[in-house]
Amino acid sequence: MSSLLTQEVPIAWYLLLSAALFSLGVLGFLIKRNLITVFMSIELMLNAVNLSFVTFAHQWHAVKGQIFVFFVMMVAAAEAAVGLAIIIAVFRVRATLAVDRIDLMKL
């Protein structure tokens, strides 16, 4: 038990967790049929990549990795605002959120 308390975590495990989260995000993007859930999967992928940035910043004691995550968060916030506004605009015209029924670029 004491070895469990003092043992450190290999960097590779953080990266594997990040890879698993990214893959789950890709899977959600592919199999989910709701526009909002598809958008959530994209956010999940962004978060997974952020985790690898922070992990590598920890590994190399590089502050730039964390700065990059900060900028990714800002861009994700802007993206979420615009994306959800687009979803609302699409819903007004089509009255549906199913991606199979939103198959034309023209509203």
Next chain:
Amino acid sequence: MHLILFFVFAGFCLAGAINLLLQSHPINSALSLIVVMTSLAVLYLLLGAEFLAAAQVIVYAGAIMVLFTFVVMLLNAGREEHTLGSRTARSVGFPAVVVILAVIATVILKAQGLGVATLGEGLTDVKGSTNIEVLSRVLFHELLLPFEVTSVLILIAILGAVALASHSGERQAGK
């Protein structure tokens, strides 16, 4: 301690992400995504990124997910329906994702010199300077211009969101 915390919150992350896929109602998916993001904030803390952990909770788990849940409730999104397209996407998606994961995992496991993550290790060896101090020094000195450009980006995003979601678009489409 580090190992236990890592396992607990990595487990929360994966469970939340899998639950996001399994749930058929968007509001349940949104709530599991909040679990994922909050657990990620704890993992950032373990990696010595205090500022990012706080920003993760405030920006992601706070602002962005509130926006998501708000839109889900506003549009009264119901259960998703399964169509021919979803079955095709499922049969193609699963093998593709397994291949992606296998490739990334192989690359990570073969990489040399990754080392271990040490708890409480900061960004710098300079004594007495904290993570946030180092971060803000770089952000507001070297990267001041990108930082200011980001604020312009967010302003444009706000204007774009208001323009897109306003009712004027509906009237144009109705003509």
